[in-house]
Structures are given as structure tokens and as C-alpha cells.
Amino acid sequence: MKVLIIGGAGFIGYHLAKKYLDNNHHVEIIDNFSRASKDSEIIHLSKNPNCKINNLDLINKKIKLSNNFDIIYNLAAIVGVKNVNKSPELVLKNNYLILLKSLEIAEKQKSLKKFFFMSTSEIYAGTLEYFGLNFPTKENTPITISNIFNKRTTYMLSKIHGEVHCINKKNLPYIIVRPHNIYGPRMGYAHVIPELIKKIEKGSKPILIKSSNHSRTFCYIDDAIDILYKVSKSKYTKIIFNLGSDDKCIQILSLAKKISKILNKKIELIKSTNEIGSPFKRIPDIGFIKKNFKTKFVKIDEGLLKTYNWYRKKL
Ligand SMILES: NC(=O)c1ccc[n+]([C@@H]2O[C@H](COP(=O)([O-])OP(=O)(O)OC[C@H]3O[C@@H](n4cnc5c(N)ncnc54)[C@H](O)[C@@H]3O)[C@@H](O)[C@H]2O)c1
Numbered sequence: 001m002k003v004l005i006i007g008g009a010g011f012i013g014y015h016l017a018k019k020y021l022d023n024n025h026h027v028e029i030i031d032n033f034s035r036a037s038k039d040s041e042i043i044h045l046s047k048n049p050n051c052k053i054n055n056l057d058l059i060n061k062k063i064k065l066s067n068n069f070d071i072i073y074n075l076a077a078i079v080g081v082k083n084v085n086k087s088p089e090l091v092l093k094n095n096y097l098i099l100l101k102s103l104e105i106a107e108k109q110k111s112l113k114k115f116f117f118m119s120t121s122e123i124y125a126g127t128l129e130y131f132g133l134n135f136p137t138k139e140n141t142p143i144t145i146s147n148i149f150n151k152r153t154t155y156m157l158s159k160i161h162g163e164v165h166c167i168n169k170k171n172l173p174y175i176i177v178r179p180h181n182i183y184g185p186r187m188g189y190a191h192v193i194p195e196l197i198k199k200i201e202k203g204s205k206p207i208l209i210k211s212s213n214h215s216r217t218f219c220y221i222d223d224a225i226d227i228l229y230k231v232s233k234s235k236y237t238k239i240i241f242n243l244g245s246d247d248k249c250i251q252i253l254s255l256a257k258k259i260s261k262i263l264n265k266k267i268e269l270i271k272s273t274n275e276i277g278s279p280f281k282r283i284p285d286i287g288f289i290k291k292n293f294k295t296k297f298v299k300i301d302e303g304l305l306k307t308y309n310w311y312r313k314k315l
Pocket residue numbers: 006007008009010011012013030031032033034035036056057058059074075076077078079094098118119120121178179180181182183
């Protein structure tokens with residue numbers, strides 16, 4: 001297969017590219033490295049003769065691509081709570097333009113089999129805030145927009161718009177993915193798990209834990225990639241599915257305690273304020289995955305250890 005990964009040097013993109021390359025497929029990446037780093041992992045990928053990396057901004061640069069991709073992933077977006085709160089207008093603008101360009105590329109393909117659009121679990125946040133949400137949350141849950149005066153709402157809005165755009169794009173073999181807290185090696189530091197690893201590893205002073213009573217269901221990156229890979233080879237198109245695991249949902253404070261236990265550091269953890277707009281709970285219904293693709297998942301303790309073993313060498 002020939003696979004194009006837009007935003008392919010980032011967290012999910014890198015692991016995805018590696019999976020296809022390890023299985024002897026051809027991979028082309030587009031990334032402007034606004035968030036991804038040009039680290040040894042990316043350099044290693046670039047040396048693979050089946051891999052081509054285009055270091056460019058999808059919005060601002062013209063790009064000549066071949067027209068025989070089987071699979072396209074659109075992973076590029078402005079993401080991360082800090083980035084979103086800093087540039088909410090850019091989130092709306094860039095995430096829209098990135099999707100538009102990705103769809104233009106998709107349109108030019110001779111026999112595209114699947115177009116993956118990475119949405120987010122955050123799109124359930126408004127329903128949770130105003131109407132209550134059933135857990136585990138099914139994909140057909142009615143969607144509600146969160147408070148439009150919160151900057152963070154721009155992110156969910158850009159993803160809802162993206163989903164609806166894909167659904168209404170003529171002849172697009174779309175797969176809409178709603179990832180739920182994917183974690184693992186090489187995810188940068190702007191996520192709760194690596195942030196806690198870094199603070200606990202380096203720290204001697206008490207650590208403030210934001211949104212400490214909020215809970216999440218985490219999914220280890222290898223499981224997420226395995227599922228995406230299997231879906232890309234499956235008969236399915238024109239679907240929406242939650243990407244996540246069936247692991248137990250844990251509170252952020254318990255997560256911090258688990259990490260300090262793994263790092264063998266006795267450090268005081270102090271409950272702090274909640275992040276504005278942060279949903280208090282996320283549990284995906286993963287019936288679609290379990291029925292078709294996978295029933296065993298990496299448990300949080302094992303996944304945290306694997307993640308730490310990778311970060312340990314970088315800190
Ligand atoms: N990681 C998760 O748990 C999670 C959860 C929900 C949704 N998602 C979605 O999945 C997708 C991938 O997430 P990730 O964690 O790998 O993010 P990431 O930030 O690591 O990867 C996105 C990549 O896109 C690149 N990019 C951004 N703008 C670009 C542009 N204009 N041109 C070219 N490249 C550009 C960035 O440099 C980055 O490498 C995102 O769309 C995100 O919204 C991820």
C-alpha cells in the first residue's frame with residue numbers, strides 16, 4: 001500500500017509511519033515540524049528507502065504529490081490546550097485550511113481506499129457539560145457545543161466542522177476517528193503523562209496536580225496504531241469510531257501516584273484547580289473495535305512503565 005500521512009512526524013503520525021514501513025508499505029509524510037521534532041527517530045525513518053518526508057507547511061506551500069495513494073491520514077492540526085488557548089482564532093482557521101488542502105489532495109487520487117480524519121474525544125465535552133453523558137460514550141451520542149466564550153471550544157468546533165465536512169464530501173471514503181487519550185513514547189511534553197514524568201523525575205518540591213479529580217481512560221500508542229492499521233486494511237468506509245481502550249478509567253491524582261511509584265520517588269502531590277473547559281470524565285465505548293479488531297489492550301501500569309523507560313533516557 002501507498003500511504004500519505006499529513007502531520008506524520010508528530011506523535012501518532014510517527015508511530016503510524018513506522019507500522020506501515022515495518023510491514024513493507026510505502027509512506028510519504030508531510031509535516032511542517034511546528035510541533036514535531038527532528039529527532040533521531042525521524043532521522044531513522046527518513047533513511048528508509050520506502051519513506052519520503054516533506055518538511056513543509058501544508059497551508060502555505062504548493063506540493064507535487066503522486067496520485068496513487070491508497071490511504072491518506074489527516075493528523076495535522078493545531079492541538080494542545082496551551083496552543084489552543086494561546087491562538088484560538090488560528091485553531092479555527094488553520095484546522096479548516098489543513099482539512100481543505102488534505103481533501104484537495106484526496107480528490108486527485110486515482111483509487112483512494114480510505115481517508116482518515118482525526119477528530120477528538122473532546123467533541124463529547126459540551127454534552128457532558130450541559131446534558132450529562134452516558135459512560136462508556138457511544139459514537140452516536142448527540143453533540144453539543146461547549147461554552148463558545150471558552151477559547152478551548154475552538155478546538156472541538158474545528159473537529160466537529162471537520163467531521164461534517166468529510167461526511168458531506170462527495171465520494172470520500174472517510175474514516176472519522178475520535179481518539180481518547182492516546183499515550184506512549186515520543187509524545188512531547190505537552191500532555192499529562194510526560195508532563196508528570198518530567199516533574200516527578202526532576203522535582204524535589206511538592207507538585208501541583210491540575211484537574212486532579214478528573215478521570216480518563218488511557219490507550220497505549222501500540223494498541224491505537226494496531227487498530228488504525230487494521231481498520232485501514234478492513235472493508236469499512238464512511239464510519240465514525242472511538243479510538244481508545246477498555247482499561248479502567250483513572251483519576252489524574254491516581255495517575256500521578258502511579259507515576260511516582262514507577263519512578264520510585266516519594267513526592268508530595270497537591271490537588272490544584274481544574275483546567276477551564278476540561279471534561280471531568282472520558283470513557284469511550286469501543287464496541288466497534290472489540291467486535292472487529294482487538295480485545296486485548298495494554299494495561300495502564302505496563303504502558304506507563306514502557307513510556308517512562310523511553311522518557312528516562314531523554315530527561
Ligand atoms: N494524541 C491524542 O491522544 C489525541 C487525542 C484526540 C485527538 N487527537 C488528534 O489526532 C491528531 C494527531 O495527534 P498527535 O497527538 O499526533 O498530534 P501532534 O501535534 O503530535 O501531530 C500533529 C502534527 O501535525 C503537524 N502540523 C501542524 N500543522 C501543520 C501544517 N500546517 N502543515 C504540516 N504539518 C502540520 C505538527 O508539526 C505535528 O507534527 C491531531 O489532529 C489531534 O487533534 C489526538
